[in-house]
Amino acid sequence: MKLKNKVALVTGGTSGIGFEAARLFQAEGAHVVVTGTNPERLGATARELGDDALVLAVDLRKVDEIERAIEEIRAKFGRIDVVFANAGAGSAAPLEEVTQEQIDAQFSLNFRGLFFTIQKAAPLMTKGGSIVATTSFLNAVGTPGLSILSATKAAIRSLVRSLGAELAPRGIRVNAISPGPIATPFHTKLGLSDAQLSETAAAIQAKIPLQRFGEASEIAKAALYLASDDASFTTGTELVVDGGLTQF
Numbered sequence: 001m002k003l004k005n006k007v008a009l010v011t012g013g014t015s016g017i018g019f020e021a022a023r024l025f026q027a028e029g030a031h032v033v034v035t036g037t038n039p040e041r042l043g044a045t046a047r048e049l050g051d052d053a054l055v056l057a058v059d060l061r062k063v064d065e066i067e068r069a070i071e072e073i074r075a076k077f078g079r080i081d082v083v084f085a086n087a088g089a090g091s092a093a094p095l096e097e098v099t100q101e102q103i104d105a106q107f108s109l110n111f112r113g114l115f116f117t118i119q120k121a122a123p124l125m126t127k128g129g130s131i132v133a134t135t136s137f138l139n140a141v142g143t144p145g146l147s148i149l150s151a152t153k154a155a156i157r158s159l160v161r162s163l164g165a166e167l168a169p170r171g172i173r174v175n176a177i178s179p180g181p182i183a184t185p186f187h188t189k190l191g192l193s194d195a196q197l198s199e200t201a202a203a204i205q206a207k208i209p210l211q212r213f214g215e216a217s218e219i220a221k222a223a224l225y226l227a228s229d230d231a232s233f234t235t236g237t238e239l240v241v242d243g244g245l246t247q248f
């Protein structure tokens with residue numbers, strides 16, 4: 001078991017990549033703490049993970065909710081060994097249609113929420129701790145209509161280097177995992193019509209050297225590697241799991 005008795009916080013753990021990671025981390029021996037916002041998905045996740053898991057409603061756009069969640073973890077477990085800072089969402093819009101509200105909504109969740117998750121969790125972490133942040137293939141390629149979402153992910157990539165440097169003296173590793181296009185509900189929340197969605201999906205798939213979307217479980221396995229002691233000499237890096245999309 002790669003995470004035996006570790007306490008692992010997974011944000012955005014009620015769906016897609018985070019949900020698969022929470023299940024895998026638990027199967028590898030971790031006590032998992034999962035966050036999300038949607039009551040139905042929170043309930044379904046709690047039922048799936050069972051009594052050992054702590055499933056918390058946390059809107060990461062609100063720092064006081066992050067603080068409350070970290071306090072609950074401190075009260076129940078007393079420490080955090082792994083943070084998978086994974087929650088994220090995006091909205092698609094071309095340059096001329098991007099609004100201040102769209103920029104604020106995406107940065108407040110994807111970047112600010114991730115930053116404060118790490119800031120508030122770090123005091124509960126000790127030597128050997130691991131932080132894994134979810135970036136995206138979008139930080140390496142330009143994609144029309146996804147400028148703001150992509151910029152949030154590029155900001156996270158930078159943050160991983162800075163916080164990795166800050167936390168290295170304490171023996172805490174900070175890495176990113178960069179998924180390619182993955183079959184999750186993420187895409188249905190971009191604000192595209194069904195026709196735009198299937199057209200975009202087909203266009204992206206045609207560019208992926210392995211000729212398919214990835215599965216959430218494939219990202220979960222890579223996140224497990226970075227979270228575990230298997231990656232004990234790896235920090236500041238970004239593990240790309242994208243079917244070759246950004247590499248060839």
Ligand SMILES: NC(=O)c1ccc[n+]([C@@H]2O[C@H](COP(=O)([O-])OP(=O)(O)OC[C@H]3O[C@@H](n4cnc5c(N)ncnc54)[C@H](OP(=O)(O)O)[C@@H]3O)[C@@H](O)[C@H]2O)c1
Nearest residue numbers: 012014015016017036037038059060088136181182184186
């Ligand atoms: N799918 C892809 O193709 C792809 C590619 C590259 C990178 N990524 C990244 O992978 C990460 C996970 O995405 P996914 O594909 O697994 O998407 P997903 O299935 O839509 O899951 C997103 C998760 O984020 C949570 N979330 C959304 N808004 C939140 C908020 N305000 N506060 C707290 N949690 C919130 C959701 O919880 P609720 O639903 O309960 O609110 C859900 O658990 C994201 O950071 C995404 O940018 C995905």
